[in-house]
Amino acid sequence: xxxxxxxxxxxxxxxxxxxxxxxxxxxxxxxxxxxxxxxxxxxxxxxxxxxxxx
Numbered sequence: 001x002x003x004x005x006x007x008x009x010x011x012x013x014x015x016x017x018x019x020x021x022x023x024x025x026x027x028x029x030x031x032x033x034x035x036x037x038x039x040x041x042x043x044x045x046x047x048x049x050x051x052x053x054x
Contacts, residue, residue, distance in 0.1 A: 029037045 026037060
């Protein structure tokens with residue numbers, strides 16, 4: 001089951017904090033720091049496997 005996570009993001013071009021969906025955040029981050037995102041996803045997957053044993 002897919003659960004969409006909402007995150008608060010501070011945009012550099014504005015003072016307001018907007019709530020972004022995970023997909024938009026990933027696309028934005030992939031464009032800026034793809035290596036960082038991939039390592040984070042790999043870490044999340046490993047942690048998920050360790051906790052849930054799937």
